Amino acid sequence: MSVRELVVLGTASQVPTRHRNHNGYLLRWDGEGILFDPGEGTQRQMLRAGVAAHDLNRICVTHFHGDHSLGLAGVIQRINLDKVPHEITAHYPRSGQRFFDRLRYATAYRETVGITEAPVAADGPLARTGAYTLQARKLSHPVESYGYRIVEPDGRRMLPERLAAHGIKGPDVGRIQREGELAGVSLADVSETRRGQRFAFVMDTRLCDGVYALAEGCDLLVIESTFLDEDEELAVEHGHLTAGQAARVARDAGVRHLVLTHFSQRYTDPEEFERQARAAGYDGELTVAHDLLRVPVPKRR
Numbered sequence: 001m002s003v004r005e006l007v008v009l010g011t012a013s014q015v016p017t018r019h020r021n022h023n024g025y026l027l028r029w030d031g032e033g034i035l036f037d038p039g040e041g042t043q044r045q046m047l048r049a050g051v052a053a054h055d056l057n058r059i060c061v062t063h064f065h066g067d068h069s070l071g072l073a074g075v076i077q078r079i080n081l082d083k084v085p086h087e088i089t090a091h092y093p094r095s096g097q098r099f100f101d102r103l104r105y106a107t108a109y110r111e112t113v114g115i116t117e118a119p120v121a122a123d124g125p126l127a128r129t130g131a132y133t134l135q136a137r138k139l140s141h142p143v144e145s146y147g148y149r150i151v152e153p154d155g156r157r158m159l160p161e162r163l164a165a166h167g168i169k170g171p172d173v174g175r176i177q178r179e180g181e182l183a184g185v186s187l188a189d190v191s192e193t194r195r196g197q198r199f200a201f202v203m204d205t206r207l208c209d210g211v212y213a214l215a216e217g218c219d220l221l222v223i224e225s226t227f228l229d230e231d232e233e234l235a236v237e238h239g240h241l242t243a244g245q246a247a248r249v250a251r252d253a254g255v256r257h258l259v260l261t262h263f264s265q266r267y268t269d270p271e272e273f274e275r276q277a278r279a280a281g282y283d284g285e286l287t288v289a290h291d292l293l294r295v296p297v298p299k300r301r
Contacts, residue, residue, distance in 0.1 A: 002030040004197070004297035006222060006259065009038075009045035011289045013226045013240075013262045014067055021045050021291050022067045023262060025222060027199060029150065030131055032057040035075065036148065036201050036222075042071030043078050049292050053082040058127075058134070061092035062203040063145035064099040073106040080112045087116055091126055091136070093144045094119035120146050123210070132196075137213050139205035141239040147203065147214045152196030162190040197297060203262060206239050207249070215253035219298045222289075223249065224262035229276050247277035250284065256298045258282060261289040 009024030016022050022039025026049075033055040035042075046052070056079065061069050069092075079088060092100050097119060104115065120126060120136045127134045132150045139145040158173060166185045168176060176182040176190065200214040202223040215221050225247075226240040235242050241249075243260060250258040260273050267273075273288050287295055 003028050004030065006220065006295040006297070007049050007051060008259075008261065008289045008291060008293040008295065009042055009049060009051070010291055011261045011263060012039075012067065013224070013264050015265055016041065017265050019291070020263065020265075022071065023203070024071060025201065025261075026051050026055070027150070027201075028055075029199075032129075032131065034058045034060060034134075034150075036060045037062055037068040037203060038071035038075050039067045040070040043074040045291065046075075053079045053084050056084070056088055057086065059088065059090045059092075060134075060148045060201070061090070061096075061100075062139070062147060062201070063093060063141060063143050064096035065143065065204065068203060069099065069103060072100070072103040076104055076115060077107075077109045079115070080109060083112050088113065089116040089118050089127070091118050091120055091134075091148070093146055094121040095144045137210035139202070139210045140208040141204045141206070145204055147205070147210060148201045149214045149218075150199040152198070154196045155194040156187060156191040157194040158191050166190060194300060197300060199297065204239055205241065206236055207241065207245055211241075211249055212253060215249050215255055217253065218250075218255045220257045220259065220295070221250055221253070221255045222259045222261060225260040225273055225277075226262050226264050228267060228272060243273040243276040244280040247280035247282035247286075250277075251280065251282045255282075255284060257285040257287070257295070259287045259289050259295055 005028050007026040010021030012020035021041045023037040024042040025036040027034045123137050132152050135149040136146045180187045198218045199220045200218045223246045225243040227235040227242045229242045229244040232242050270288050
């Protein structure tokens with residue numbers, strides 16, 4: 001059975017806390033697993049969340065600050081230890097190639113699995129499969145950073161009343177879906193466009209064009225909100241977003257489910273992030289992430 005969900009492995013920014021591990025997020029998209037920003041401790045969090053190395057097909061790193069990438073060494077070594085039988089592709093900023101190399105070969109181990117390196121150097125599509133297109137957009141942070149977006153191809157939704165009106169039933173329904181036409185009746189005559197689902201992952205960044213482009217029309221948006229609104233000057237200085245800024249992006253982009261994460265250790269009340277997001281005018285589904293949380297991708301409209 002196909003599953004589309006986000007598994008939150010860690011939600012802390014800069015340093016872990018007693019209750020928050022460094023970053024780590026697994027997106028299950030049908031039969032694939034995409035691991036985003038494996039910070040320190042990700043391998044252990046995977047164990048706690050029931051995520052195996054065999055579940056991974058891609059690793060996407062937004063940038064090479066430690067809380068987003070120090071877990072790469074352990075994850076890659078675990079992939080090799082478990083002898084994952086399928087290809088795994090790693091995406092990361094090309095400008096950080098030296099950091100990726102150091103993390104990939106941080107210590108001695110037996111390399112049994114080939115990791116395909118596919119660094120990101122510009123906005124645009126990174127990969128196309130039958131299930132999605134993976135895209136990247138540059139963000140605004142003190143080091144080069146990219147956000148990621150997954151777009152499912154549009155499909156067709158069959159309309160029972162139109163099928164009945166044309167006398168199409170049983171095996172002929174599948175036939176017109178495959179062939180596009182049946183006895184002079186086109187697929188467009190008996191169906192409508194079913195919009196593909198959209199997911200975006202936006203980490204350390206100031207407000208910029210890339211943030212809005214990634215968020216546009218998303219069913220599920222995972223976005224950093226390191227600071228509360230009263231610390232907006234700090235957010236801008238260090239290249240981050242506030243809860244209110246993230247929520248306004250989601251509001252203006254028509255996001256259906258907003259997941260706030262990547263919280264500074266200075267704050268002790270996670271509910272304040274939700275209060276500020278609501279005060280900013282976002283009225284969709286809202287989750288303030290915590291470690292080991294599972295968030296389903298909303299069902300299609």
